[in-house]
Amino acid sequence: MHLMRMTLVLTAVPLIFAQSGNLSVRPQGAEQPPATITLKDALELAAKNDPTLLAASTDAAVARQDYLQSRTGLYPTLFGRSEYIGTQGNDKIPTSRFVTNDGVHVYNEWAVVHQDLSPGTFKRTGVQRAAAAEAAARARVEIARRGLAPTVTKAYYGLIVAQRKYAIAQQVLDDAQRALTTTQNLERGGEVAHSDLVKSQLQVNTQSQALNEARLAMENARLDLAVLLYRDFNENFSVVDDLDMAPALPPMADVENMASSQNPMLAAAVQTLRTANLDVTIARQAYLPTIGVDGIYGLQANAVLLHSVDRAYPELGPVGTLGYEVDATMIIPVWDWGVRRSKVRQAESRREEAQNDLSNAQRALIRNLHGYYNEAQTAHQQLDLLRRAVDLATESLRLNTLRYRAGENTILELVDAQATLIQARNAYDDGMVRYRLAIANLQTLTGSF
Numbered sequence: 001m002h003l004m005r006m007t008l009v010l011t012a013v014p015l016i017f018a019q020s021g022n023l024s025v026r027p028q029g030a031e032q033p034p035a036t037i038t039l040k041d042a043l044e045l046a047a048k049n050d051p052t053l054l055a056a057s058t059d060a061a062v063a064r065q066d067y068l069q070s071r072t073g074l075y076p077t078l079f080g081r082s083e084y085i086g087t088q089g090n091d092k093i094p095t096s097r098f099v100t101n102d103g104v105h106v107y108n109e110w111a112v113v114h115q116d117l118s119p120g121t122f123k124r125t126g127v128q129r130a131a132a133a134e135a136a137a138r139a140r141v142e143i144a145r146r147g148l149a150p151t152v153t154k155a156y157y158g159l160i161v162a163q164r165k166y167a168i169a170q171q172v173l174d175d176a177q178r179a180l181t182t183t184q185n186l187e188r189g190g191e192v193a194h195s196d197l198v199k200s201q202l203q204v205n206t207q208s209q210a211l212n213e214a215r216l217a218m219e220n221a222r223l224d225l226a227v228l229l230y231r232d233f234n235e236n237f238s239v240v241d242d243l244d245m246a247p248a249l250p251p252m253a254d255v256e257n258m259a260s261s262q263n264p265m266l267a268a269a270v271q272t273l274r275t276a277n278l279d280v281t282i283a284r285q286a287y288l289p290t291i292g293v294d295g296i297y298g299l300q301a302n303a304v305l306l307h308s309v310d311r312a313y314p315e316l317g318p319v320g321t322l323g324y325e326v327d328a329t330m331i332i333p334v335w336d337w338g339v340r341r342s343k344v345r346q347a348e349s350r351r352e353e354a355q356n357d358l359s360n361a362q363r364a365l366i367r368n369l370h371g372y373y374n375e376a377q378t379a380h381q382q383l384d385l386l387r388r389a390v391d392l393a394t395e396s397l398r399l400n401t402l403r404y405r406a407g408e409n410t411i412l413e414l415v416d417a418q419a420t421l422i423q424a425r426n427a428y429d430d431g432m433v434r435y436r437l438a439i440a441n442l443q444t445l446t447g448s449f
Contacts, residue, residue: 035237037229039156042239045229046152053144056137063137067130074127076115081298083108094311103302103311110298117291120282129278136271142264146444153440155225157433160241162218164429169214172422173207179414180204182405196411203415243432247439249376250449258446259369265445269354269361276351283347286340289332296325369445376438383435386428393417393424 037045047053085106087096096104120126183200186192226235250258260266299321301308307318333340400417403409443449 032236036240037237038240039153039242042152042156042225042229043149046148047145049228049231050144050148053141053148056141056144060134060137060141063130063134067127067134070126070130074121074124076113078111078113081108081110081112083110094314105302106300107302107304108298108300109304110296110300113295115293117293119285119288123281125278125281125285129275129282132271132274132278136268136275139264139268139271143268146264146447149444150437150440152225152228154433154437155221155228156239157243157436159218159221159225159239160243161429161433162214162221163239163241164243165426166211166214166218168422168425169207169211172418173204173211175418176200176204176207179401179404179411179418183411186405186407191407192411199411199415203411203418243429243436246432246436247449249373249380249439252373254449255369255373255442255446258449259365262447263365263445265361266358266365269358273351273354273358276347276354279347280344280351283340283344286343287333289330292329292331294327296327298322365445369442372438372442372445376435376442379431379435379438382431383428386424386431389424390421390428393421397421 085101085108087098087101087104087106089095089104090097094104095102096106180197180200180203183192183197187194187197222235225239226233226237229237299306301321302311305318306321308321309318310316397414397417397420400409400414404411404414
């Protein structure tokens with residue numbers, strides 16, 4: 001027996017939020033044809049709206065700029081400096097009252113090349129740390145992206161199953177109404193008791209209520225998916241029913257290889273530990289001397305001129321003002337009341353924490369990998385039994401219907417056969433969703449396969 005598959009497209013009136021924040025209804029005449037969405041489309045749309053993924057992407061972008069800044073920090077900087085110093089004179093000689101100034105007006109017009117030289121500059125420790133932090137941030141983006149997949153998959157196939165259950169409820173109601181007509185004919189012929197007619201009418205009422213509940217569940221499932229996909233809460237879409245085309249489960253050896261090489265949680269833990277190790281190195285480098293070098297070219301004179309009269313030696317006439325100066329400074333740390341040692345201990349504590357996190361991530365990966373794989377394997381094995389149950393329940397209903405029309409069984413047996421078929425069909429659809437969700441959970445560890 002082949003399973004009946006129906007794809008339903010609901011024409012809902014989408015709700016949108018106006019600029020004022022008030023809830024408004026889009027006019028029917030302004031509606032566009034419903035967009036047809038696959039699971040891949042749903043994942044891409046949800047990725048544009050998920051706050052966790054957006055926050056992780058922002059962190060990765062910031063980490064990228066940190067890396068660029070740390071890399072350019074290794075190179076010399078060039079800047080200009082323009083300075084005027086006005087000082088009180090001596091009233092007797094042309095120099096100022098401050099011994100560092102040779103006149104009451106001093107101008108500094110400099111182009112300065114500055115370079116800091118430290119152990120971190122030569123070993124590129126800061127750049128390596130920024131690169132590790134960026135890699136960890138990118139891994140967290142992938143963690144968020146993969147973590148979103150099960151949520152979207154559950155909502156996507158939840159809508160498909162709700163549509164299938166609604167279609168089944170419609171069919172069952174039609175069958176109940178046909179059974180009611182058959183019972184009425186049989187009662188008029190005196191072949192069944194009036195109690196059978198009452199039972200048939202109750203069955204029609206029950207299935208009408210079940211159809212209403214199925215419609216409500218389908219509408220709620222559409223709302224759940226719309227929240228994930230669209231910022232304007234658009235319900236004008238249809239989904240592709242590919243529930244029966246689930247990917248095959250790879251062998252365990254292949255899954256383990258994919259998880260070991262493509263697991264973002266493990267990659268993030270490794271890069272976090274690398275960052276912690278570099279933090280310890282940076283903290284220890286604070287014990288070493290640092291050198292700052294400034295190369296200066298420009299003028300320092302009593303007037304902004306290429307040649308000016310020195311106030312201390314006016315008899316020499318104008319002399320050249322342009323020149324260069326090299327200023328090198330070495331800072332040797334001696335005593336800081338234990339601050340450097342404290343920072344080293346802080347970094348070592350964070351490194352120990354990162355090592356523990358990596359160990360936990362490795363153990364969690366092994367546990368989750370086997371758990372998710374066993375779940376997917378069990379769900380896949382159950383599908384054959386559930387599919388067989390649907391075939392048997394369908395055949396049972398067909399035979400009971402024929403027997404009831406022939407007066408060989410009671411309405412209770414017919415109703416029981418109908419209920420069994422409903423349960424079997426719904427259980428099969430739920431089993432397909434369980435397998436799809438198990439695959440989505442497994443792919444959070446392995447990536448797509």
